[in-house]
Amino acid sequence: MNIEKSNIANLPTKYGKFKIKAYKQDHQEHLAIMSENFDTLDIPYVRVHSECLTGDTLGSLKCDCQNQLDLALKFIAKHGGLVIYHRQEGRNIGLLNKVNAYALQDKGRNTIEANLELGxxxxxxxxxxxxxxxxxxxxxxxxxxxxNPKKIEYIExxxxxxxxxxxxxTKSNKYNEHYINTKKEKMGHMF
Structure with a gap:
């Protein structure tokens, strides 16, 4: 596996001061967002956050992604650790297919059904x-x-x-209740 790595740079944010390092694998680039005290921590807090452009950047209410990222960055800024920003949009189906999945969700499919229908x-x-x-x-x-129990299994x-x-x-809303229930009931997420 060929991985390119960046240098470490400073990243002051509205949450606090962080250090960042980028990793490139094939065509995808990922980030390690570390608290300033990361190197001194024996057992850091870690969040593997999967990219969600519509949630993280545009503030979509169809998911809880932006709220989870916000929670993680605030937590890491306060307690120390690392957020891995895992850039595999839409559970790695890509942005175009994610929007197609959204259209199927608008017709009543849940996130799993939409992904399966798209192949x-x-x-x-x-x-x-x-x-x-x-x-x-x-x-x-x-x-x-x-x-996510699958992330736990993989990391272990x-x-x-x-x-x-x-x-x-995080708090749910009328637009993401079905999404959160699907994660809980069909994917075993622990809320």
């Missing part, structure tokens, strides 16, 4: 870059911020010791 799996994300980031940053033990399969799971609970 994709319910979740096509590839976490191999996460393994490389953990290795590069020398992570062996973490406190994981997630609701890397030999990473998850000493604590912190739920990423």
């Amino acid at each position: 994709f799996g319910e979740d096509d994300r590839d976490y191999s870059i996460v393994k490389e980031i953990f290795k590069d940053l020398n992570l062996k033990k973490i406190k994981l911020i997630t609701n 399969s890397l030999g990473i010791d998850i000493v604590e799971r912190i739920p990423a609970i």
